[in-house]
Amino acid sequence: MSIVASLARTTLIEAVRNRLLWLAMIVVVIAFGLAQFLNQVAITESREIQTALLAAPLRVTAVFMLAVFVITSMVRESNDKIAELLLSLPTPRYAYLFGKLAGYALVAVILALISALPLFPFANSQGLVLWTISLVCELLVVTAMSLFCVLSLVQVVPAFAAVAGFYLLSRSMAAMQIIAGAPLQDPTLADRVVNSVVGLIALLLPGFDAMTQTTWLLGSAPGLGTLGHLVGQTALYLVLICSAALFDLYRKNF
Amino acid sequence: MSQRPIAAVPRGVLALLALGLAGQVALKTAAPPPRAAAEDLTSPPSIAALRLASFGEPVALAKALMLYLQAFDYQSGSKVPYRDLDYDRLEAWLTRILELDPRGQYPLLAASRLYAEVPVEAKQRSMLEFVYRQFLLDPNRRWPWLAHATALAKHSLHDLPLALRYARAIQRYAVAGDIPLWAKQMEAFILEDMNELETARLIIGGYIQSGSVKDPAELRFLEERLKQLEARTAPGSGTTGDKSVR
Numbered sequence: 145m146s147i148v149a150s151l152a153r154t155t156l157i158e159a160v161r162n163r164l165l166w167l168a169m170i171v172v173v174i175a176f177g178l179a180q181f182l183n184q185v186a187i188t189e190s191r192e193i194q195t196a197l198l199a200a201p202l203r204v205t206a207v208f209m210l211a212v213f214v215i216t217s218m219v220r221e222s223n224d225k226i227a228e229l230l231l232s233l234p235t236p237r238y239a240y241l242f243g244k245l246a247g248y249a250l251v252a253v254i255l256a257l258i259s260a261l262p263l264f265p266f267a268n269s270q271g272l273v274l275w276t277i278s279l280v281c282e283l284l285v286v287t288a289m290s291l292f293c294v295l296s297l298v299q300v301v302p303a304f305a306a307v308a309g310f311y312l313l314s315r316s317m318a319a320m321q322i323i324a325g326a327p328l329q330d331p332t333l334a335d336r337v338v339n340s341v342v343g344l345i346a347l348l349l350p351g352f353d354a355m356t357q358t359t360w361l362l363g364s365a366p367g368l369g370t371l372g373h374l375v376g377q378t379a380l381y382l383v384l385i386c387s388a389a390l391f392d393l394y395r396k397n398f
Numbered sequence: 399m400s401q402r403p404i405a406a407v408p409r410g411v412l413a414l415l416a417l418g419l420a421g422q423v424a425l426k427t428a429a430p431p432p433r434a435a436a437e438d439l440t441s442p443p444s445i446a447a448l449r450l451a452s453f454g455e456p457v458a459l460a461k462a463l464m465l466y467l468q469a470f471d472y473q474s475g476s477k478v479p480y481r482d483l484d485y486d487r488l489e490a491w492l493t494r495i496l497e498l499d500p501r502g503q504y505p506l507l508a509a510s511r512l513y514a515e516v517p518v519e520a521k522q523r524s525m526l527e528f529v530y531r532q533f534l535l536d537p538n539r540r541w542p543w544l545a546h547a548t549a550l551a552k553h554s555l556h557d558l559p560l561a562l563r564y565a566r567a568i569q570r571y572a573v574a575g576d577i578p579l580w581a582k583q584m585e586a587f588i589l590e591d592m593n594e595l596e597t598a599r600l601i602i603g604g605y606i607q608s609g610s611v612k613d614p615a616e617l618r619f620l621e622e623r624l625k626q627l628e629a630r631t632a633p634g635s636g637t638t639g640d641k642s643v644r
Contacts, residue, residue: 238411318432319432319466321431321432322432322433322434322466322469323465323466323469346426347422347423347426347427348422348423348426351426351429376425377425380418380421380422380425381418381422383414383417383418383421384415384418384419384421384422385418386414386418387411387414387415387417387418388415388418390407390411390414390415391407391411391412391415394402394406394407394408394411395401395402395403395404395406395407396401396402397400397401397402
C-alpha cells in the first residue's frame with residue numbers, strides 16, 4: 145500500500161514541478177477575461193453567455209492538459225527507465241499501475257476544481273456542484289484511458305491520437321447513433337452493417353455526451369438520479385479500462 | 399517487444415476485465431437508444447457562433463448539421479415523420495445551414511421534398527415559402543426546388559395562384575442557359591389549368607417565336623398545344639374567358 149501512496153505522491157509533485165497547475169490557473173484567468181470581454185459585447189443573456197463560454201472551453205482544456213500530462217509523464221518515465229526500476233522492486237505490477245493512477249486521479253480532481261472556480265459567480269450552486277463532480281468523473285475516465293493507451297502504444301503521438309479519438313467519439317456517439325437510426329430510404333444491407341458497427345462501438349464507449357452539461361449551470365440542475373448514473377458509469381468504466389491496462393502491463397516484457 | 403503469454407496475467411485481472419466488459423455492455427444495452435424527438439429541436443445558434451464552431455470548415459459543419467437535423471422527429475413506422483416539428487425553428491436551422499454552405503442543395507431538397515410533404519397545410523405552406531425566398535437568393539442554382547414546390551402547390555395544396563407565383567418566378571429569375579424549357583413553361587400550363595387560356599396562348603406563342611426552343615419534338619409539342627389553345631379561345635368555342643391574374 146505504501147508504494148501506491150508513494151507513487152501517487154511523486155506523481156502529484158511531478159505535476160506541480162511541471163507547472164501544470166500554474167498552467168491551469170493561467171487558462172482559467174484567460175477564459176475568465178475572454179468571457180468578461182464577450183459579456184461587454186452581448187446585448188442580452190450576458191450571464192448565460194459568460195457561463196457557457198467559460199464552461200465549455202474549460203472542460204475541453206482540462207481534458208487536453210490532463211491527457212497530455214499523463215502521456216508525456218509516462219513516456220518520460222519509460223525513456224528514463226524509471227518504470228523498469230520500479231517494476232524491479234518486490235511489488236506487484238498492479239501496485240505500480242494503481243500508484244500512478246492514484247496520482248493522476250488527484251491531479252484530475254485538482255484540475256476539475258480549478259476549472260469550476262471561475263464559474264462560481266455565474267452558475268447556480270447545485271448545478272455547479274453536479275457539473276464539477278461530473279467533470280471529475282470525465283477526467284478520471286480520460287486519465288485511465290490515457291494510462292491504458294500509453295502503456296499499450298508507448299509513444300506520445302499514437303497514444304495521444306488514440307485518447308483524442310476516444311474522447312471525440314464518445315462525445316459524438318449519441319449524435320451518430322441518431323443519424324444512423326433515421327435512414328430516409330429502406331436500409332440496405334450495407335446500411336444495416338454500418339448501423340450495427342456504430343451500435344457495437346457505442347456499447348464500448350462511455351456516455352460523455354450526457355456528462356458535464358453546460359445546461360446544468362444555466363437552468364435547473366438534474367436530480368440525484370443523474371449523479372448516481374454518472375458515478376456508476378464512471379466506476380464501471382474505470383474497472384474496464386484499468387483491467388485492460390493491467391492485462392497489457394502483465395503481458396509486457398521489459 | 400515480445401509479450402508474455404496470456405497465462406502470465408493473473409486470473410483476477412482476467413475476471414475483472416470480463417466483469418468490466420459485461421457490466422459496460424449491460425449498462426449500455428439497458429439504456430434507451432438516443433432519439434431526437436421533435437421537442438428536442440431548439441433554436442439554432444447564431445451564424446457567427448456556428449462559423450466559430452466550424453473551425454474554418456463551414457461546409458463540413460453544414461453537411462453534418464443537415465444530417466443531424468433530418469434525424470429529428472424521424473421515426474419509421476406508423477407515425478408521420480416531421481409532423482410535430484416546430485417549423486419556425488426548422489426553418490431557422492435550414493437558413494443557418496444554407497448560410498454556412500450557400501452552394502449546398504441538401505437543405506432545399508429536404509425543405510421541398512421532406513418537410514413540405516407533411517399532411518399539415520400550414521406547415522406545407524411555410525416550407526414552400528421558405529423555398530421561394532431561398533430561390534430568390536440564387537435562382538439559377540435553386541430552381542429545381544421551386545419547381546417541385548410549384549408542383550406541390552398545384553397538386554397537393556390545389557392552390558393554383560400560388561403555383562403560378564412560383565412558376566412565374568422561375569420563368570423570370572432563372573435565366574441560366576442550362577435550365578430546361580419545361581421549367582420555364584410551367585407558367586403557361588398553370589395558366590391553362592386556371593382557364594387563363596388567352597394568356598397561356600400568348601406565352602406559348604412567345605416561346606415559339608423567340609427561337610429558344612431548339613428541340614424539334616418539343617417545338618412540335620408546343621405548336622400542337624398552341625393550336626389547341628387557339629381552337630379553345632376562338633369565338634364561339636365557349637371557353638374564351640381570360641380572368642387575367644396579372
